[in-house]
Amino acid sequence: xxxxxxxxxxxxxxxxxxxxxxxxxxxxxxxxxxxxxxxxxxxxxxxxxxxxxxxxxxxxxxxxxxxxxxxxxxxxxxxxxxxxxxxxxxxxxxxxxxxxxxxxxxxxxxxxxxxxxxxxxxxxxxxxxx
Amino acid sequence: xxxxxxxxxxxxxxxxxxxxxxxxxxxxxxxxxxxxxxxxxxxxxxxxxxxxxxxxxxxxxxxxxxxxxxxxxxxxxxxxxxxxxxxxxxxxxxxxxxxxxxxxxxxxxxxxxxxxxxxxxxxxxxxxxxxxxxxxxxxxxxxxxxxxxxxxxxxxxxxxxxxxxxxxxxxxxxxxxxxxxxxxxxxxxxxxxxxxxxxxxxxxxxxxxxxxxxxxxxxxxxxxxxxxxxxxxxxxxxxxxxxxxxxxxxxxxxxxxxxxxxxxxxxxxxxxxxxxxxxxxxxxxxxxxxxxxxxxxxxxxxxxxxxxxxxxxxxxxxxxxxxxxxxxxxxxxxxxxxxxxxxxxxxxxxxxxxxxxxxxxxxxxxxxxxxxxxxxxxxxxxxxxxxxxxxxxxxxxxxxxxxxxxxxxxxxxxxxxxxxxxxxxxxxxxxxxxxxxxxxxxxxxxxxxxxxxxxxxxxxxxxxxxxxxxxxxxxxxxxxxxxxxxxxxxxxxxxxxxx
Numbered sequence: 001x002x003x004x005x006x007x008x009x010x011x012x013x014x015x016x017x018x019x020x021x022x023x024x025x026x027x028x029x030x031x032x033x034x035x036x037x038x039x040x041x042x043x044x045x046x047x048x049x050x051x052x053x054x055x056x057x058x059x060x061x062x063x064x065x066x067x068x069x070x071x072x073x074x075x076x077x078x079x080x081x082x083x084x085x086x087x088x089x090x091x092x093x094x095x096x097x098x099x100x101x102x103x104x105x106x107x108x109x110x111x112x113x114x115x116x117x118x119x120x121x122x123x124x125x126x127x128x129x130x
Numbered sequence: 131x132x133x134x135x136x137x138x139x140x141x142x143x144x145x146x147x148x149x150x151x152x153x154x155x156x157x158x159x160x161x162x163x164x165x166x167x168x169x170x171x172x173x174x175x176x177x178x179x180x181x182x183x184x185x186x187x188x189x190x191x192x193x194x195x196x197x198x199x200x201x202x203x204x205x206x207x208x209x210x211x212x213x214x215x216x217x218x219x220x221x222x223x224x225x226x227x228x229x230x231x232x233x234x235x236x237x238x239x240x241x242x243x244x245x246x247x248x249x250x251x252x253x254x255x256x257x258x259x260x261x262x263x264x265x266x267x268x269x270x271x272x273x274x275x276x277x278x279x280x281x282x283x284x285x286x287x288x289x290x291x292x293x294x295x296x297x298x299x300x301x302x303x304x305x306x307x308x309x310x311x312x313x314x315x316x317x318x319x320x321x322x323x324x325x326x327x328x329x330x331x332x333x334x335x336x337x338x339x340x341x342x343x344x345x346x347x348x349x350x351x352x353x354x355x356x357x358x359x360x361x362x363x364x365x366x367x368x369x370x371x372x373x374x375x376x377x378x379x380x381x382x383x384x385x386x387x388x389x390x391x392x393x394x395x396x397x398x399x400x401x402x403x404x405x406x407x408x409x410x411x412x413x414x415x416x417x418x419x420x421x422x423x424x425x426x427x428x429x430x431x432x433x434x435x436x437x438x439x440x441x442x443x444x445x446x447x448x449x450x451x452x453x454x455x456x457x458x459x460x461x462x463x464x465x466x467x468x469x470x471x472x473x474x475x476x477x478x479x480x481x482x483x484x485x486x487x488x489x490x491x492x493x494x495x496x497x498x499x500x501x502x503x504x505x506x507x508x509x510x511x512x513x514x515x516x517x518x519x520x521x522x523x524x525x526x527x528x529x530x531x532x533x534x535x536x537x538x539x540x541x542x543x544x545x546x547x548x549x550x551x552x553x554x555x556x557x558x559x560x561x562x563x564x565x566x567x568x569x570x571x572x573x574x575x576x577x578x579x580x581x582x583x584x585x586x587x588x589x590x591x592x593x594x595x596x597x598x599x600x601x602x603x604x605x606x607x608x609x610x611x612x613x614x615x616x617x618x619x620x621x622x623x624x625x626x627x628x629x
Contacts, residue, residue: 036553039609060551063554087611
């Protein structure tokens with residue numbers, strides 16, 4: 001997965017929706033870097049349903065505790081259970097090994113509410129200068 | 131050198147009490163039954179899921195003494211935990227607080243029978259009001275955050291009284307204590323973060339842009355969590371007050387200002403003081419603390435209840451409990467954590483005015499000594515004279531050697547020193563926040579400096595040593611995040627033979 005294939009939310013989560021309408025969700029490199037060393041990730045369980053921009057879990061780093069929000073709504077099909085024992089994968093590989101959940105996307109048009117990589121980069125720059 | 135027997139003993143020493151149980155062993159001898167025997171109530175009411183350990187008195191005393199020795203406290207060694215002011219607490223404080231007239235009284239006793247205790251409360255109120263240059267003090271908030279909430283509820287009551295219920299926004303600099311935003315939100319406000327300028331002061335342009343008729347006030351920690359005195363503070367308080375806002379001061383770092391700066395003179399409307407930090411009462415084990423709220427003229431009528439007042443009638447002095455006219459109500463039961471107040475009273479009285487002033491002198495000198503001696507080994511994000519604490523950054527060690535602030539902190543444990551506060555304030559990367567406090571000797575500071583320099587050298591020569599630290603504790607790296615979320619506080623049979 002390369003960052004330019006993904007769509008981003010203002011809460012710094014990304015999603016990649018495949019041809020079967022399954023969205024792979026994680027957090028951006030920027031989010032991982034600003035959190036610092038991640039020490040804990042709490043994710044939903046398979047079968048849960050999540051709303052677009054609704055809470056999907058929690059993440060804790062040596063610095064801070066934050067909530068995770070799903071960039072798309074739908075049923076959780078799979079959870080990256082390795083993160084329970086190796087939360088540092090979120091720092092090492094936020095777009096590959098550090099993925100968080102797979103979601104059966106309910107409404108494909110929700111993707112239109114998200115940002116492209118270029119838009120997201122502008123958004124990050126803008127929020128940092130504020 | 132280790133041996134099979136040593137390893138075995140080491141394992142046995144870590145057994146929990148239940149695993150030390152031997153069937154039939156007892157720790158107490160009951161006297162003969164000298165009353166008529168009767169049937170127990172239905173056995174359905176008796177739990178059998180919680181077996182008791184069968185151990186002798188000697189075994190149980192050793193067990194608890196041994197585990198108490200795993201603990202680290204200010205009575206063990208140096209404890210430079212930034213922002214927490216882990217200074218030595220004189221034992222005289224405890225002696226006075228445990229006098230029967232203080233420790234054996236009940237809060238529901240008639241005031242006439244506890245005049246001495248009420249006098250202590252009144253005097254502490256007066257001392258804090260004088261030391262901070264404010265107008266009145268309520269001692270009942272139970273800890274710092276409770277004092278913050280009290281102050282913000284007072285600010286809200288003040289605005290509502292004036293018919294200004296649109297004042298909803300509280301500004302909080304990014305160098306403030308983490309509890310400040312939570313207190314403001316709990317009091318019904320919304321929070322806007324103010325950036326610091328590149329010298330660590332409040333950014334005045336950002337402040338000017340943020341004040342308006344929605345401004346409820348500002349919460350500022352002085353000195354800030356960067357250990358810096360905000361050089362713009364007079365402008366900050368003026369801008370906020372001119373815009374109709376209340377200025378809240380987080381007094382958690384008050385030991386840097388004692389006898390030198392009065393918060394009231396700087397334009398603060400309300401502050402809190404952590405007695406368990408500045409006024410030397412034990413803390414670090416979860417309390418009890420005390421976070422008195424101290425108000426200036428604009429907010430003094432809104433103080434929580436109850437206060438103690440002194441009345442003189444025909445030469446007879448009496449101390450009475452009273453409630454301020456527009457009080458926000460109670461923040462804690464009775465007179466708060468009275469034992470903490472008695473300790474703070476003892477501390478203030480035994481030091482006197484000159485002694486109080488020497489606290490801030492020594493706290494600031496000690497921190498600056500460490501700053502000067504260690505700035506070659508660790509990054510200093512702000513090249514300035516600091517106050518009572520100094521914030522270093524381990525970012526160069528992280529970039530050059532792969533050694534993080536956490537690794538440095540863990541290695542300090544091997545040298546017998548409590549780690550400093552880490553990763554806070556959030557605006558400093560790989561922060562290590564060192565507060566030596568005023569009670570440490572030059573020798574202790576020099577030892578700490580040697581240790582920190584050695585760790586910095588180890589980071590370059592043998593980073594693995596730091597990654598794997600601590601080496602000499604019963605447990606090494608713990609999964610602290612998981613321990614906090616899923617605490618395992620109860621013994622359970624290891625092989626599921628019950629439940």
